[in-house]
Amino acid sequence: MMLPAWIRNRWVIVPAILAISIVLWNSYVTAHNGGLVEGSVIDAAGRPVPGATVTLFERSFVAYTSKDTTKADDAGLFRFTNNQNHALQLEAASPILGKSDRHSIRLWFRAQNFRLVEPLRLAGR
Amino acid sequence: MNTRTRSFTPWYQRKRTRDIALVACFLLPSLAIFFLYRILPLLWNLVLSFEYWSPLKPAKFAGLDQYREIFLEDDVFWQSLTNSLAFVAAAPFAIALALGIALLVNSDLKGASVYRAIVFISYPLMSVAVGIIWKWLYDERGGIINYALRSAGLVTKPIPFLQSFDYALPSVIVAEVWQVIGFYMIILLTGLQSVPPHLYEAASVDGVPRWAQFWRITLPLLRSSLFLCAVIGILNSFTSFDLIYVMTGGGPGHATELLVTHIYKTGFGQTRFDYAAALTVVQFILLLALTWLANRAAGGNAGAHDTGRA
Amino acid sequence: MMDRRKILKSGAVVAAAAALPMPAIAQSPKKITFLTWNIIDTADIINGWIARFTKDRPGVEVEWQDKKGPELPTFYQTQLAAGTPPDIINTQGALGLEYAGQGALLDITSRLKADAGYGNGFNQNYLGNWVYEGANYMVPFYLTKxxxxxxxxxxxxxxxxxxxxxxxxxxxxxxxxxxxxxxxxxxxxxxxxxxxxxxxxxxxxxxxxxxxxxxxxxxxxxxxxxxxxxxxxxxxxxxxxxxxxxxxxxxxxxxxxxxxxxxxxxxxxxxxxxxxxxxxxxxxxxxxxxxxxPNSHGLGISKGSKNPDLAWDFLKFITNEAQIGEFARLRKLVTGNTAFDTKHFAELDKSDPFVAALLRTQLEHTDKMVGNWRLGxxxxxxxxxxxxxxxxxxxxxxxxxxxxxxxxxxxxxxxxx
Amino acid sequence: MRTKPLSIVLRHGALVIVCFIMLVPFYWVIKTSITNENIYAYPPRLLPEAPHLFNYVDVWYFIPFARYLLNSVIVSAIAVAGNVVFNAMAAYALTKHFVGKQSVMLLFLSCMLVPFQATIIPAYLITAKLGLLNTYLGLALPLMSTIVCIFIYKAAFEAVPQSLIDAARVDGLKERQVILRILMPLSKPAVATNVILAFIWSWNAFLWPLIITREPIMQTLPLGLARFLSYLEDTTGALYAFAVMVLAPSIFVFLMAQKEFIRGLTSGATKG
Incomplete structure (x- = not known):
């Protein structure tokens, strides 16, 4: 079916595309901004480290300030549920195995649900 | 002008008064805006330039003292004047370059409109952003210009473009020309397209070589476009405040100080509004003279303004 | 070029221009403006101060303005010329003295004397940086040298x-x-x-x-x-x-x-x-x-302020240890408030000894400060x-x-x- | 004109070089905005290393970009609307003949020469008197009429054959309708030129918004950029990401209305 002429005019098409993409993006954002950050902690040999304390750092303008800490469960998994920022750092530590290096995470929008792919490794430093 | 007959109806019914009333009310909004934001401030500056005044002290009459200080004691004024005139002197080169590009784009090349868009794309940009970009291009360590020069072996140590007394001004002029050249090209392009083609055919039939055609046909007919570019060039050179403010802040020393940045610094940096007002008046008169000169050079008529059907 | 009629017209206009300089914008009795120098990054701390300050002072409103270094003078001068200067201003280096010399800042010597405990809490040499022709005009906000x-x-x-x-x-x-x-x-x-x-x-x-x-x-x-x-x-x-x-x-x-x-x-x-x-x-x-x-930041009150007492109250509130401490700890600064600084240095000795030593130098030999002529x-x-x-x-x-x-x-x- | 293949190649070559010079700054800014390398390292890498778009996310949240964008759009909309209406009216008046026409034109010309930076204090005082401080109208007012556009319109209106106007007047159209029905539709390119020029100058205004806005949420994009420049001067990609995000709307508007813009200038500036 032939669209009426004014629809094909670029002054209508381009703004329409823009509006649709904005709406789609915002709906995706609202569906995925629970503030969830999950991951796991392993030791140098790859075994999960239950009970390791994991600290979540949040970036204000310049410095990273620590926001929250949690404990890994028996399977070495940990979960934060109140992240409101878009630039984070994760650091795992346990009294015997020492600290892991700070793994920095960049999210696409604030409080985006995020699942850490490769686990935090306690290098015994 | 057409002749006006004398008629005996009361003044308010006469056609001429109704015309004037119509003209007045149509001119009113624009005139009001210019009056409020250009004329009144200019007069405010004029009045202030004859007084000593700072925001909290009452004004005292100062006669020509401010002007005496500008011309006799203020060497930053002379430096910024020469810098501004250097900007103006750069305008003809930019216009010539733009004419070259316009001639290239004007021909029946396939992608002409793409080239035209690319060259023009830099004009609508924010000069604050252009300043940041060019300040970064000129950077000694991370800038691409120094990198290109060094890898081409033209130079051993990086040139501190924006920090050296002799390179700073040319560098800023190049950045300003980079932004404005698209606009000149468009104006000249439209001038070229309004030259009637039959003139070229007649000339080529008579065996007139191409460069002669350009010299005798194209150039004379481009006079009004060239005048418009010249006026815009003069205005730009005196008002490219943002570019200087972001790129060099007038530094090093006063090497890239323009009249307008000097006015801004004395006015707000040193809280001397009376002195800045006097500088403004001097700049206004200078601009008036320059435009009048450009107008004379472009053959008397006000170029793009007064060729109505009168 | 300017024919006779045009000159007449512009003459009338000049009269109008002269009558225009001082428009007064009525500031609501209980509102003060706080103009700071490029510290937008500490927005949540400063908004916290304002919230705490206005919580137990009903009907008081604090408008916070932050301007970049080169633009603050432009904004302040324009406000000054319009007769509506911000009540409290934070300046860097000798700019405060310039505004004092211009008669834009309020002389706070009497207020400092009336509240000796507050005045003596500051490092006297740094406080002296903002003395112009014998009168105090500013108190330290954060200090560097x-x-x-x-x-x-x-x-x-x-x-x-x-x-x-x-x-x-x-x-x-x-x-x-x-x-x-x-x-x-x-x-x-x-x-x-x-x-x-x-x-x-x-x-x-x-x-x-x-x-x-x-x-x-x-x-x-x-x-x-x-x-x-x-x-x-x-x-x-x-x-x-x-x-x-x-x-x-x-x-x-x-x-x-x-x-x-x-x-x-x-x-x-x-x-x-x-x-x-x-x-x-x-x-x-x-x-x-x-x-x-020294290149310190000071806090002063504009003479044109409609609520100088409220402004002074806010000034004392934010330079009080509870407030300025948050700011100094985040940005690791010296406040000139001797009591707080010694405590802050002790904390830093544990967390960042180098910074602790560095900040201590800012309060040593403060009698040998140069380059701070009290010029208007x-x-x-x-x-x-x-x-x-x-x-x-x-x-x-x-x-x-x-x-x-x-x-x-x-x-x-x-x-x- | 017979065009030898060699001259075509030469012309294309020259134009490619010119376009290369015009596009290098854009490439360089975009490249820097998508990497996190230390911008002071020498030699600078020509190709972006480990590119990522997170600098744009940072910019969106550090400075209230959405709010600044909204402010800039509103101010530009008011300025463009004002420009189109006022300039057309003024230009139409200038096509008429009246006693003070020459001096009015001179007045307009001299207004062009008044440097805006020097008129800040009086302009601020006037806006304060009008009670428009910190308002969108106050931000847009000085930009609501531009002289170059008035003359572009004047040329476009004069290009319309007089017979058409007389015919319309015979049909009993009042002045306003003459403009709306006849002159404006015929000089659509001039309108496009005016829209683009007004948009460019209002979108890029830097000093005026700095003075007139009191609250940070009323600021426009250039102020956000200048603020960013001062605060995080040394950030690697973030500043240049902001610069790219600020440039995009201007380029977008130009590419959208490019055809009309060029035609507007053709019929306008030069013939007049």
């Missing part, structure tokens, strides 16, 4: 054991450390930060009564020539005389400059840029003779002096004529004040 940072690795490589003890040492050490792409010494140059180099040679800009110049002396010419020659030879990095903040600190952070003469905040910039910066590789100490130019037209004197000195340092003028020209110009500025 110049120190000498030195690149320990470069010092060891050049066989130098410790920081320079005299001006000759500075020049000699710089000569020793210079090489193809490294330089020995670099200083910041805005707001008289380079002046300790002259002070340690007994040269002062003005006489003690600030009425006449005192820098056109053979000693000053000799010092200027030595600095210019060292810049020529590459011992002193040329950016000292052309850069402002990013260029000099960036150059030192690149790791090939022996010494950096700057005020304490430069450390955080250099640490952010330079991966090599650790307590073992970077030292911070006083310049020879412990002279230093500081920026004009600076505009008259600095370009001439820059010409010498960049080899465009010899020291003798440059200082003579500068002398003439500075005299004129002093006469005009």
């Amino acid at each position: 110049t120190v000498l940072f030195w690149n320990k690795t470069m010092f060891q490589k050049a066989g130098l054991s410790g920081p320079p003890q005299s001006f000759d040492d500075i020049i000699a050490y710089a000569e020793k450390m210079k090489s193809a792409d490294s330089t020995g010494f670099l200083t910041l140059n805005f707001d008289w930060l380079y002046w300790p180099l002259y002070a340690m040679n007994g040269v002062d800009l003005l006489s003690t009564d600030l009425k006449t110049t005192a820098f056109n002396t053979p000693k000053a010419i000799e010092v200027t020539e030595r600095l210019a020659k060292a810049t020529e030879s590459g011992a002193i990095n040329k950016i000292s005389w052309t850069g402002r903040w990013v260029e000099p600190n960036g150059a030192f952070a690149a790791g090939n400059v022996g010494m950096l003469h700057a005020h304490a905040p430069a450390y955080f910039y250099v640490k952010g840029q330079g991966k090599w910066v650790t307590p073992e590789t970077l030292g911070a100490t006083h310049v020879p003779g412990s002279f230093a130019t 037209n500081d920026s004009r004197v600076k505009e008259a002096f600095w370009p001439e000195l820059q010409n010498v340092m960049l080899g465009r003028k010899d020291a003798k004529t440059a200082l003579a020209d500068a002398d003439k110009k500075v005299q004129r500025e002093l006469k005009r004040a």
